[in-house]
Structure formats: structure tokens, C-alpha cells
Amino acid sequence: MDTLQAAYRDEDDEEDEPANPTAPAITSSYPVEPQNGVRTDPEASDDLSESIKSQDNDDEDDDDPPPKKQKQLSSLTVQPSDQDQTPLPQITADNGASITAATAAPTSAANSKKSKKKNNNVWVTKSTRKGKKKNKTNNHNGPAEDTVLITPVQRFPDKSDDMPDLQICLSKVYKAEKVELSEDRLSAGSTKGYRMVRATRGVVEGAWYFEIRVEKLGDTGHTRLGWSTEKGDLQAPVGYDGNSFGYRDIDGSKVHKALREKYGEEGYKEGDVIGFYINLPDGGSYAPKQPHLVWYKGQRYVCAPDSKEDPPKVVPGSEISFFKNGVCQGVAFKDLYGGRYYPAASMYTLPNQPNCVVKFNFGPDFEFFPEDLDGRPQPRPMVEVPYHGFDNRSENGESNEKKL
Known part of the structure; x- marks a missing residue:
């Protein structure tokens, strides 16, 4: 029995002996299982x-x-x-x-x-729902340069509103629905709250002048008269936003961005003639690009403005001044942004009252043309503003657009 135990002991010693006698024995910091x-x-x-x-x-x-x-x-x-x-x-x-x-x-x-x-365990799959959704979205995105955004034009100049052989007058398109025009389109009246109407033509540069006679105010009538750009809100009075500049009959204050500020010594009343002077020296260099008008599937559209378009620029030396019966009331607004400015008027009266009516005079014969401009450039009458509408036709589904 002792002989068999010695034999097994010798065999175990041979198995435990490392192959390389000189190599160090290896010890594990944790137990290694077979x-x-x-x-x-x-x-x-x-x-x-x-x-x-x-x-x-x-x-x-x-x-x-x-x-x-x-x-x-x-x-x-x-x-x-x-x-x-x-x-x-x-x-x-x-x-x-x-x-x-x-x-x-x-x-x-x-x-x-x-x-x-x-x-192969499904719980360790590296693909996620978020990644798939992102890839799906990217597949539908097209190149930015191929995308053209267009917006329907609700009010578009046409031949019934202005033509090259006509003179400047009040627009049938660019006015509030409740504003009523005379047959010659030089007088405007309203009883449905402050609503705006503007002329068919505007100015971009130079000095210009026109007049408005307050025909009828009545017991409850009021007006705000002045200038408006193409973006002026027609369903609001002149001076309601940053795109129009108004002169108020009550206390003669000026109005811009719905803020009233003291301006004239006193307001104007029925029968007064108000003169409107604007000066935009070299305004064409500061005016924004005109919108690109297109015809698509029987509908008139305007191309969306470029996102990289420069912000509005101020015209140096620009100003708006108002005159009452030929007397200048001082500079009302200055440092105007470049753009096209149109003569505009807004009227107001209470219900069940006669229309509040004003009459435009674009020249060349004025009732109270200023005798003293106090160093201002000599203005031209608005009747000399050239036609700047669009001749837009659709032929075989293609747009033939010309700007005159």
C-alpha cells in the first residue's frame, strides 16, 4: 500500500512540474476555474x-x-x-x-x-431606433439648391389697377375692402373703422410732394394721413406698424409703430390742406431687391426672399415732413429705410354716420405748395412718378414677365 501511494505522489509531482524549470511560478490574483x-x-x-x-x-x-x-x-x-x-x-x-x-x-x-x-443575442444589437429614424429622414432631404419656395400673392398689380398710359391715382387692389373710392379714384371715404388705401405708384429716390384736402370729418370723423411702404397693413391706420408714417388730425401728433409723439402745434380740421414731403437722396442704392413674381398653375406667386439677403439699409439724409396749409410743421421722421414709399390715407368715423372723406392732389397744380422749404431740395409732384407695374402673362404654362 505504501508503494502505491508513493507511485501516485511521484506522478502528481511530474504533472505539477512546469515545462521550463527556470520559468517563475504563476499565481493568479483570483481563483481560475477549469x-x-x-x-x-x-x-x-x-x-x-x-x-x-x-x-x-x-x-x-x-x-x-x-x-x-x-x-x-x-x-x-x-x-x-x-x-x-x-x-x-x-x-x-x-x-x-x-x-x-x-x-x-x-x-x-x-x-x-x-x-x-x-x-447573436438580440439585446446587444448596436442598431437603435434613433439611428434608423435619422437615416430615414436624411434620405428624404434633397439638396438645398433645388428647393424653391413660393408664396401666393393675394394682391397683385394688374392692368385694371394701373397701366403705362394712366396717371397716378388710388389703387383698387391695395386698399381695405370697406374703403370706398370715387369714380376718378382721387377721393376715398370709410365708416368701418380705421382702414388704409394707398396710391398706385410710389417713389424710391429723390424729393417728392403731394397734397390731401380733408373734405369731410363730421362730428365723429378722424384721419391719419402720410406714407406707407409695400408692406404696410391695409387693415389698420397709417402709422400702425413700422412700414407706415402718419400725421394725426387730433392734436397734430405723428404716429409710427402705433406710437404717438408730439409734433405740430395743433391738429388739423375739416377743410384744411395737408402737404406731404419726402426726400430719399440716392435711395435706389439702399432699396431692397424687388420680389420675383411668377405664374404657376394658374396662380400668381412671389418667390420667397433669400435667407442670406442683407438687412434693410438706412438712406442717409432721408426725411418726411408735413405741411399744414403751406406751413411746414418740421421734420417728422428721418433716417428712413430704403424702399418704395406710397401716398396713403386712413379714415375713421362712428357707425350710422356719413363717410369721412379725403381728396388727393398729386399735382402739378397744388393749392398750398410750400414757399419756404428751409433748405430742402425742391420736390417733384407725384404725378410725374413713372409707371413701375408688371406686365405678366401666361403662355403655354410658362411665365412671360417683364418689369417696366
């Missing part, structure tokens, strides 16, 4: 290799995977793929040197098969 329940020592005997193969075959035949609590430590020592940069756990030797777990314990064929099954 992979798949079998030791993978490279110096194992042939019988031990056969037992490994038989156990691998048993694992392949087993359809039920082990529960998570019984997961083998060998699955943690599988070599990562090229894309996985997670460092492998290290094992420290007696002499202080460190080697990776892949060197200390090679991976078996069974472990590689299990790692493939693990990679």
Missing part, C-alpha cells in the same frame, strides 16, 4: 485530451444552455474581436511580470462556439 470543467494544461496526458473531446461532444449534444447562475468563467476569457478594444484581465507572476489571461489559459473550440451564440 474551462468547461476540464483542465487545459498544455502538458496534460493523452488520456486527459480524450476526456476533453468527449466532454465537448457532450456539451454540443446538450440543447439546454446552462442557467445564468452557473455560467462558466471560461466565457469571460474569450479573446475579443478586432473591433472590441476591451483589455483582457491580467495575471501577475511571482517576479512582478504580468501576462494576459489569453496567454495563461488558451480558449477551447467549445468556448468559441458559445461566443458566437452570445454575439
Whole structure:
């Protein structure tokens, strides 16, 4: 019996002896379990290799995977793929040197098969819903240069409103619906609250002048008269927003952006003649680009402005002044933005009252043309403003647009 125990002891000593006697003994900082329940020592005997193969075959035949609590430590020592940069756990030797777990314990064929099954797990798929949604959105986006934005034009200049052989008058298109015009389109009246009407032609540069006679105010009538750009709100009085400049009959105040400021010594009344002077020196250099008008599928459109368009520019030396019966009331507004300015008027009276009526005079014969301009440039009558409408026709679905 003692002889058999000595023989087994000698065999165990041979198996535990390292292949290289000079190499230091390796100690693990944590207990290393055998992979798949079998030791993978490279110096194992042939019988031990056969037992490994038989156990691998048993694992392949087993359809039920082990529960998570019984997961083998060998699955943690599988070599990562090229894309996985997670460092492998290290094992420290007696002499202080460190080697990776892949060197200390090679991976078996069974472990590689299990790692493939693990990679097919749906819970670790790298694709996300957010990424798919983003890609889908990008596929529908077209190049920005191919996108053209157009907006329907509700009010468009046409031949019935202004023609080259006509003179300046009040517009049938650019007015509030409740504003009534005379047959000669020089007088305007309203009883439905403050509403605006503007002339058919405007000015961009130079000094210009026109007059308005207050024909009838009545007991409850009021007016706000002045200038408006193309963007002025027709359903509001002159001076309601930043696109119009008004002169008020009550206390003679000036109105801009709905703010009233003290201006004249006193207001004006029925029968007075108000003069309107504007000066835009070299205003054409500061005016914004005119909108591009197109005809598309039987509808008139205007192309959307360029997002990179320069902001409005102030015209140096520009001003608006008002005159009452030929007497200047002083400079009302200055440093105007470049653009086209139209003569405009708005009327108001209470219901069940006669219309509040004003009459325009675009020249050349004025009732109270200013005798003293106080150094201002001599203005031209608005009747001399040239035609600047559009000749727009649609032929075979194509637009033939000319600006005169």
C-alpha cells in the first residue's frame, strides 16, 4: 500500500512540474476555474485530451444552455474581436511580470462556439431606433439648391389697377375692402373703422410732394394721413406698424409703430390742406431687391426672399415732413429705410354716420405748395412718378414677365 501511494505522489509531482524549470511560478490574483470543467494544461496526458473531446461532444449534444447562475468563467476569457478594444484581465507572476489571461489559459473550440451564440443575442444589437429614424429622414432631404419656395400673392398689380398710359391715382387692389373710392379714384371715404388705401405708384429716390384736402370729418370723423411702404397693413391706420408714417388730425401728433409723439402745434380740421414731403437722396442704392413674381398653375406667386439677403439699409439724409396749409410743421421722421414709399390715407368715423372723406392732389397744380422749404431740395409732384407695374402673362404654362 505504501508503494502505491508513493507511485501516485511521484506522478502528481511530474504533472505539477512546469515545462521550463527556470520559468517563475504563476499565481493568479483570483481563483481560475477549469474551462468547461476540464483542465487545459498544455502538458496534460493523452488520456486527459480524450476526456476533453468527449466532454465537448457532450456539451454540443446538450440543447439546454446552462442557467445564468452557473455560467462558466471560461466565457469571460474569450479573446475579443478586432473591433472590441476591451483589455483582457491580467495575471501577475511571482517576479512582478504580468501576462494576459489569453496567454495563461488558451480558449477551447467549445468556448468559441458559445461566443458566437452570445454575439447573436438580440439585446446587444448596436442598431437603435434613433439611428434608423435619422437615416430615414436624411434620405428624404434633397439638396438645398433645388428647393424653391413660393408664396401666393393675394394682391397683385394688374392692368385694371394701373397701366403705362394712366396717371397716378388710388389703387383698387391695395386698399381695405370697406374703403370706398370715387369714380376718378382721387377721393376715398370709410365708416368701418380705421382702414388704409394707398396710391398706385410710389417713389424710391429723390424729393417728392403731394397734397390731401380733408373734405369731410363730421362730428365723429378722424384721419391719419402720410406714407406707407409695400408692406404696410391695409387693415389698420397709417402709422400702425413700422412700414407706415402718419400725421394725426387730433392734436397734430405723428404716429409710427402705433406710437404717438408730439409734433405740430395743433391738429388739423375739416377743410384744411395737408402737404406731404419726402426726400430719399440716392435711395435706389439702399432699396431692397424687388420680389420675383411668377405664374404657376394658374396662380400668381412671389418667390420667397433669400435667407442670406442683407438687412434693410438706412438712406442717409432721408426725411418726411408735413405741411399744414403751406406751413411746414418740421421734420417728422428721418433716417428712413430704403424702399418704395406710397401716398396713403386712413379714415375713421362712428357707425350710422356719413363717410369721412379725403381728396388727393398729386399735382402739378397744388393749392398750398410750400414757399419756404428751409433748405430742402425742391420736390417733384407725384404725378410725374413713372409707371413701375408688371406686365405678366401666361403662355403655354410658362411665365412671360417683364418689369417696366
